Amino acid sequence: MKKYVVALALSALVAAPAFAAEMDFAKVDADGNGAVTLEEATAAGWEWTEEQFAAADKNSDGALDAEEFQAASAM
Numbered sequence: 001m002k003k004y005v006v007a008l009a010l011s012a013l014v015a016a017p018a019f020a021a022e023m024d025f026a027k028v029d030a031d032g033n034g035a036v037t038l039e040e041a042t043a044a045g046w047e048w049t050e051e052q053f054a055a056a057d058k059n060s061d062g063a064l065d066a067e068e069f070q071a072a073s074a075m
Contacts, residue, residue: 025066035063048072 028036028044038053041064048056056064056072064072 025069028069035061035065036069037063 025036026032028040028046030040030043038048038050041048041053053064054060056068056075058068058071059065
């Protein structure tokens with residue numbers, strides 16, 4: 001039982017930055033330009049590879065708009 005509780009607590013700590021980022025596009029968009037770059041996402045706690053980010057960037061403009069960000073955060 002202790003191992004289960006420890007594992008659950010650790011997973012919550014690891015996932016917390018991603019959940020926080022998911023909830024607030026405006027906070028992840030640090031410069032407020034309406035798009036999130038890989039650098040902004042990483043600074044907010046996302047752990048995306050360049051390939052994952054590129055796959056989420058449907059219009060290939062190098063950043064995620066709010067719709068792309070929402071879809072990517074739901075994965």
